[in-house]
Amino acid sequence: MSRAQNFAKLDHQPAYRVVSEKIRHAITSGELATGDLLPTETELAEQFGVTRSTLREAIRLLEHGGLIGRADRKRLVVTLPQTDQIGRSVSSAMLMHKVTFRELWEVAMGLEPLAARLACANASDQEKRELRANWQRSREAVDDHQALLECELEFHNRVAAATHNHALLQARAPLNDLFYPAWGAVIRALSPGERIVVAHRHVLEAIESNNPDQAGLWMQKHMEDFRRGIEIAELGFEQPVTG
Template sequence: MEFDLPVAPLFRPIDVAPAYQKVADAIEREIVNGRIKPGDPIGTEHDLVRQFGVNRSTIREGIRVLEEGGLIRRDSSRRLHACLPRYSKLASRLSRALVLHEVTFRELYEASMTLEVASIEGAVERATEENIAELAGNLARSEAVVGDAAMLAECDAEFHVLVAKASQNRVLQLAREPAAQLFYPTTEMIVTGVAEGGPRLVAAHRHLIDAIRRRDREAGVLWTRRHLQDWRRGFEKIASLDRSVEHMYMEHAQAARRR
């Protein structure tokens, strides 16, 4: 599309990617197409130097690219191995992007309404006993910390991760994560600011688990909606929905990014 050639081109544009990029691409290819499986060790830097025939600095730049992309990690002993990118890490990149694009809480709210409703529908339909047990465990912890806004907000975030997990739909799990990460910091503020916030939040969770147990889709959707509307009402007491996420996010970004 870049330049329309009037005749069939004789030559393909030659590949001028820098060496570190080629190193990264080569390793990525091996991981993506399965020749290197998650968990498999990649050689040491020196091994890669020998294999690719480039300088160690070049190898290291390539490694940084893959590390940031979540495809490889260093274990405790700092040895390299392939790994499955973790949703929460990838999502935090997206959250950051959303912040930079100055999305508003209205957009966040609308999208989350859709995504969380879809999650609960999946969970109602397909949650396993184990999923339900995890949710119940989370609920118990929430009840124990209902007075502590920070802890409760953390539990709330985890609860919704668990619901999404119970939906058995990983695409949904991933899709909801960026928005959810941006929600999280505000939940704490709301629970702090609104007297009835904590108990209502826990009550909603209880109803949601109940709906999943009874495979009652209507109830699940209803309580998810209410839960989010509660959030919205609480939020609007502090700020406008049309406010950009930027300010509120900043205070919490650093802490969150340290996985």
Template sequence: MANSLSDRKLIQIDTDPTYKRVAKAIEEAIMSGRLKTGDKLPTEAELATQLGVNRSTVREGIRALENSDLVTRVGGKRLIVQVPQASEIARVNTRALGLMNVSFLDLWELQLQIEPFAASSAAQKIDKDLIESLSENIAHLQENLDDDDMVIESDIEFHRLIAQAADNAALVLISEPIRQLLFSATTRLYDAVPQARHRLLEAHKAIFEEIKRRDSRAAKHWMAKHIEDFRRGYEVAGFDLTAPIPVNLRMQERFG
């Protein structure tokens, strides 16, 4: 039997605290385009008048937007609309993935799809500046091959540069948290499998050469081999592919 009209919730009331409703109203203006990147927000007094709340409530709502990286202060005073920084998005998403107990295998399966695509696209779109940056990255890796932290740092930066060279903003946002959490799992890899660092260097050199030659098919092939080798190293080290990866906050702060 159908519910009577009186039993149905025809009207929903927003029961969020007032400061959250203030934040939502401003966020909606940003996401709809009424407020654009670089625009100054009205003053607290103006917002209080427009929204019919007191200034302390506006201040709390703005603080929530600052924490979301949607607005920032210029000179410590006026607030402007900004695009959230990729690094901040990655930091939040990396921790979310960690709290969801994702495993090495979960992320590796995605990486096997994403990184070869990035290498293929980079070979087609890379510019001279990024070619130079990749060359310097490989030189830095070669000079610091016995320093585990430097190896991890160079590895993260190498893949980050390739994602940038692919010139695809969605790729950068999607791949960065996966990369950060996956490489949290490598902190003990090079102690357990010392030859892995040398294989890493040779793979980076091969991928770079194909990208520099603008051979997208070969770059994709070498990147796939590199990612598959990453898994083999993890297996040789005796690590559990299905165990949750703990978020390494120290490493995230240093390399994120």
């Protein structure tokens, strides 16, 4: 190698990305608050000194992240990124990385018992009632595979929501998209309805009586059941999950 100079590689960022970053910064720095209307496309384009086409590409970049949306199908507005929207990006990334059932289950073992524990301290009376209503439905649907799966999914979502912890909700979003749906196959194969209902009841009662240890413990047992179910049904615990 002729050691002549070694210049820094100059990074020529395309304009649409620069513009996108400027807007993103204005939003995350609080300069633009949630709900604020943005100027029209033509106006924005003028401000940045680019064409509307270029500006629109910048907008798309932000739109995907949920940072901006449409107020009424016309004007652009600063929006709060929704958990499920971000969650879908994460899930599709995991799909491409061929994340296995085991990997998701391991994360679930960390987050779901934690959610149950935190729900004890933070669940409102309203949330507790809805949780119990969900359990009632699951008891009646104990032999209806499809209905039971929906109850199961809703149960875990409600427990997580009752923690009032947005970081936790975001972290477990991929479980919703990838893990529990696949659990449906187990339900169809093994009909473990009774076992699910019992576990849910223990978690529910622990939350109602504000007993974090009990809630976490039964959620953990519940997740262990999941794993055994997958193994017994021979669904490939080490296989990548499918979308």
